Amino acid sequence: MKKLNIFFILILPIFFSLDVLAEEVNLYSARKEHLIKPLMDLFEKETGIKVNIITAKASQLHERIVREGNNSPADVLLTNDVGNLWKASNINLFQEINSDFLSKRINSKYRDPNNRWFGLSLRARIIVYSLNRVSPNELKGYKYLSDPRFKKRILIRSSSNIYNQSLIAHMIAKYGEEFTENWAKNFVNNFARDPAGGDRDQIKAVAAGLGDIAVVNSYYIIKMLNSDNKNLFNNLGIYFPRDKDMGVHINISGAGLLSNAPNPINGKKLIEFLASDKAQKIYSFTNFEYPVVKNIEVPNTLKYIGNFKEDSVEISEYGRLANKAIKLADRVGWK
Amino acid sequence: MISYTKNSWALLSVLLSLIVIIPILSVIFFFIVPGGDTWIHLRETVLISYIFNSIILIIFVSIGTILIGVISAWLVTMYIFPLKKYIEWLLFLPLAIPSYAVAYVYADLLGYGGFITNTISLIFNHNIKSINFYSIYGAIFVFIFSLYPYVYLLMRQAFISQSGSYTEVAKISGLNIMQIIFKVSLPLGRPALAGGVTLVIMETLADYGVSDYLGIDTFTKGIYKAWFNLGDIASAGKLSAILLISIAIIITVEKKLRGRAQYNNEIRSDQKYKLKKLNRIFSILAVITCIIPIVIGFVIPFIVLVLWSLDGINNIYSVSFINVALSSFALALSASVLCIIFALIIVYGMRTNSKIVTPFARVASLGYSIPGAVAAIGILIPLVWLDNFINNFSLKYFNFSTGLIITGTWFALLFAYLVRFMALSMQSVENSFIKISKSIDYAAKILGKSNRRILTNIHLKIGLGGISLGLLIVFVDVLKELPATMILRPFGLSTLAIKAHEFAIDDRLQDAAAPLLAIILVCLIPLYFLTKVIRQ
Numbered sequence: 001m002k003k004l005n006i007f008f009i010l011i012l013p014i015f016f017s018l019d020v021l022a023e024e025v026n027l028y029s030a031r032k033e034h035l036i037k038p039l040m041d042l043f044e045k046e047t048g049i050k051v052n053i054i055t056a057k058a059s060q061l062h063e064r065i066v067r068e069g070n071n072s073p074a075d076v077l078l079t080n081d082v083g084n085l086w087k088a089s090n091i092n093l094f095q096e097i098n099s100d101f102l103s104k105r106i107n108s109k110y111r112d113p114n115n116r117w118f119g120l121s122l123r124a125r126i127i128v129y130s131l132n133r134v135s136p137n138e139l140k141g142y143k144y145l146s147d148p149r150f151k152k153r154i155l156i157r158s159s160s161n162i163y164n165q166s167l168i169a170h171m172i173a174k175y176g177e178e179f180t181e182n183w184a185k186n187f188v189n190n191f192a193r194d195p196a197g198g199d200r201d202q203i204k205a206v207a208a209g210l211g212d213i214a215v216v217n218s219y220y221i222i223k224m225l226n227s228d229n230k231n232l233f234n235n236l237g238i239y240f241p242r243d244k245d246m247g248v249h250i251n252i253s254g255a256g257l258l259s260n261a262p263n264p265i266n267g268k269k270l271i272e273f274l275a276s277d278k279a280q281k282i283y284s285f286t287n288f289e290y291p292v293v294k295n296i297e298v299p300n301t302l303k304y305i306g307n308f309k310e311d312s313v314e315i316s317e318y319g320r321l322a323n324k325a326i327k328l329a330d331r332v333g334w335k
Numbered sequence: 336m337i338s339y340t341k342n343s344w345a346l347l348s349v350l351l352s353l354i355v356i357i358p359i360l361s362v363i364f365f366f367i368v369p370g371g372d373t374w375i376h377l378r379e380t381v382l383i384s385y386i387f388n389s390i391i392l393i394i395f396v397s398i399g400t401i402l403i404g405v406i407s408a409w410l411v412t413m414y415i416f417p418l419k420k421y422i423e424w425l426l427f428l429p430l431a432i433p434s435y436a437v438a439y440v441y442a443d444l445l446g447y448g449g450f451i452t453n454t455i456s457l458i459f460n461h462n463i464k465s466i467n468f469y470s471i472y473g474a475i476f477v478f479i480f481s482l483y484p485y486v487y488l489l490m491r492q493a494f495i496s497q498s499g500s501y502t503e504v505a506k507i508s509g510l511n512i513m514q515i516i517f518k519v520s521l522p523l524g525r526p527a528l529a530g531g532v533t534l535v536i537m538e539t540l541a542d543y544g545v546s547d548y549l550g551i552d553t554f555t556k557g558i559y560k561a562w563f564n565l566g567d568i569a570s571a572g573k574l575s576a577i578l579l580i581s582i583a584i585i586i587t588v589e590k591k592l593r594g595r596a597q598y599n600n601e602i603r604s605d606q607k608y609k610l611k612k613l614n615r616i617f618s619i620l621a622v623i624t625c626i627i628p629i630v631i632g633f634v635i636p637f638i639v640l641v642l643w644s645l646d647g648i649n650n651i652y653s654v655s656f657i658n659v660a661l662s663s664f665a666l667a668l669s670a671s672v673l674c675i676i677f678a679l680i681i682v683y684g685m686r687t688n689s690k691i692v693t694p695f696a697r698v699a700s701l702g703y704s705i706p707g708a709v710a711a712i713g714i715l716i717p718l719v720w721l722d723n724f725i726n727n728f729s730l731k732y733f734n735f736s737t738g739l740i741i742t743g744t745w746f747a748l749l750f751a752y753l754v755r756f757m758a759l760s761m762q763s764v765e766n767s768f769i770k771i772s773k774s775i776d777y778a779a780k781i782l783g784k785s786n787r788r789i790l791t792n793i794h795l796k797i798g799l800g801g802i803s804l805g806l807l808i809v810f811v812d813v814l815k816e817l818p819a820t821m822i823l824r825p826f827g828l829s830t831l832a833i834k835a836h837e838f839a840i841d842d843r844l845q846d847a848a849a850p851l852l853a854i855i856l857v858c859l860i861p862l863y864f865l866t867k868v869i870r871q
Contacts, residue, residue: 009393011753025728026826027819028863029714032837032838032840032841033834034837034838034843034846035840035841052826052827053826054821054824054826054828054829055821057563057821057838059563059564059824060563060708060711060818060821061716061822063562063563063712063822064712064715064822064823065721067712067715067716068715068719068739068742068743071719071722071723071726071739072735072739073545073738073739073743098747111673113817126589127650141810158547158550160547160556160559160560160564165564193467193469194469194470194550195552196470196548196549197442197469197549197550198449198467198842200842201442201446201469203449204446204447204465205465206449207447208446208447208448208464209464210464210465210467223842224794229448232447232448232858262738267530276377321544321814326560326564326565327380327565328378328379330376331380332376335550
């Protein structure tokens with residue numbers, strides 16, 4: 001009897017804690033904490049719902065959610081690319097969200113056809129080139145980067161990065177696997193050095209003269225042009241790749257509500273909040289990404305380089321073709 | 336009665352080893368999951384070059400760390416020269432800077448607009464814009480100068496505890512100094528050397544951060560690719576198994592080569608080495624030799640970090656920063672104590688019942704070579720299983736769902752550190768127990784002392800130096816640990832390593848510098864106590 005009493009005393013706090021913790025939402029975020037924190041603080045202030053965050057790489061959070069199974073505490077998964085959203089919805093980790101607010105504000109091409117995930121910001125994979133060594137009329141679409149004229153001139157990060165995987169997947173969707181593989185072979189031959197470092201390192205390498213052309217995400221160069229070191233980069237130009245077949249490769253950062261979310265209502269509120277005017281503005285002003293919602297105020301730099309022709313391929317294709325893209329890159333020796 | 340206590344201790348050791356082994360096995364056993372064609376794809380495309388790179392890395396990193404570690408340990412234990420008192424402890428400090436941070440620092444110094452490139456351009460009046468650090472040479476450089484302290488610390492401990500009588504005998508027999516080193520001191524210190532190098536190799540193989548940043552495709556990258564990019568658990572399990580088996584083979588072969596030699600001090604005398612005072616020229620040489628690794632591995636990165644942090648000082652660090660530092664400290668402290676307790680029990684178990692305990696103990700220490708992120712998932716599996724078991728039990732009998740009450744808590748993190756860092760604590764404890772003659776154990780047994788009493792009254796006291804060294808190493812490694820902490824941590828918990836990493840990959844090195852400096856400062860606390868213990 002005594003033992004039973006002790007057991008109940010030990011169990012008791014769990015009951016209490018569950019009651020107290022009613023108004024909260026649990027966020028698994030692939031976006032770094034210092035980037036997401038200002039948004040979450042605002043959400044907490046406006047709704048009174050406490051946001052619990054852990055951050056890690058999307059693929060690793062994915063794995064944690066899978067392992068945690070039915071009892072996972074995660075409500076919302078936030079990622080920096082569509083590939084990981086697609087992967088999660090493909091194994092039914094996400095539930096459908098019925099929200100007129102989200103459907104109205106977010107263009108259907110930036111969300112799942114069944115509303116299981118939503119894009120929240122846009123980024124373009126673009127070309128940064130040396131104004132001294134490249135003439136703008138040399139540049140066309142991605143397809144032409146395999147041209148031998150660019151031998152030893154191109155800088156790009158490793159194919160183990162999801163941004164490149166999505167780009168390759170996009171090319172496969174556009175031109176087919178065989179063409180893309182050939183293209184990638186020649187593209188790799190044009191590399192100025194073995195891929196290393198992140199997107200910023202490629203930009204710095206162009207500035208240092210190690211190569212002439214870097215393929216990078218738009219916000220990196222915009223951030224650098226807004227930094228204290230901007231004079232280091234005034235010999236650089238920006239080009240949005242396009243040709244008659246293919247426009248600019250756009251990726252999203254986005255979120256989905258997990259099927260086993262313990263706080264689904266709060267999770268939905270959080271995603272809706274991230275698509276609100278205020279949050280969208282924070283996205284573009286702090287990280288220089290393009291808002292997914294139309295007519296949001298953006299920083300001047302973003303306005304200046306904001307006009308581009310986007311490609312027509314559905315972005316969920318990037319996820320569907322990701323594994324093919326990774327294997328293709330291995331075959332052609334893209335490190 | 337004696338055999339009963341003997342067996343119960345062995346049983347306890349095996350049990351503790353098993354706790355550590357389960358997550359390792361749960362990773363490996365994924366290879367029985369059907370499917371897994373990624374394995375074939377990798378084998379046909381990139382695996383050979385991944386393996387080749389890993390082998391090159393471990394060969395050169397081993398050579399480099401042995402040279403630096405052994406020479407500096409020899410100098411500081413055998414000779415008296417100026418500044419030695421400081422050098423002795425400064426040689427440890429590179430361990431306090433995460434290797435990926437060292438990579439960032441040197442890539443920046445040698446990169447576009449970096450200090451070194453600018454200086455070279457200025458001095459030689461030749462416009463060099465950057466020097467390519469993104470190569471396997473860069474990676475070897477980083478690993479050598481951030482990992483040599485493992486060899487140094489264990490060798491220093493070994494040299495210190497070697498009885499001075501050996502060298503005296505050698506000297507009387509007319510051996511010169513080189514002969515003494517190669518014929519007496521090094522062979523006597525072989526277990527420590529092997530231990531230190533094993534740690535270096537395991538850490539190099541488990542690394543992802545440095546090689547990913549510098550663009551080196553290693554075996555670990557293959558595991559990451561299979562699991563986290565291609566979602567092929569079976570292949571990732573296979574690759575992890577290959578990695579672990581290779582490590583196990585290396586360790587076993589080394590042990591076999593060592594043969595039946597015993598390394599305990601049968602000659603116990605209070606006679607320490609008579610420290611030799613070096614003349615001026617040799618003093619300068621000794622100081623320079625010891626200072627080079629300190630400067631490259633610690634001073635330069637430290638200065639760069641300080642400069643960066645001054646740039647970032649306008650981003651005021653608030654209460655949350657102190658909280659992060661405190662939780663990092665608490666995690667590191669509790670994990671290191673836990674690891675040492677496990678190691679003490681298991682290693683003592685190996686002494687009393689070597690045949691049964693040793694195989695389990697060896698497997699338990701393999702966790703150090705598993706890449707952190709992979710180990711983290713391996714840990715989740717048994718924890719969630721246990722959680723679900725509790726949950727179902729509670730649902731059945733109390734109609735109440737407990738959810739996941741262990742996963743995503745401090746407990747899970749501590750468990751992760753235990754799995755990852757057992758090798759560190761076991762290596763240090765083993766290294767300090769090996770010196771204790773077994774005749775002492777027998778004598779104590781005859782006097783009727785229990786195993787527990789022998790361990791706490793004799794081994795703990797004689798081996799205190801090595802044991803506190805183990806505490807320190809685990810402490811520092813937990814402070815730096817990144818992938819497992821990120822994946823397994825509870826909501827709201829952040830560590831200095833995570834803060835630094837998140838800023839660093841966002842290219843905000845000025846902001847990353849402050850948490851990195853804090854890691855170094857926190858490391859100084861146990862280091863201070865260690866110096867006191869070892870001086871005694």
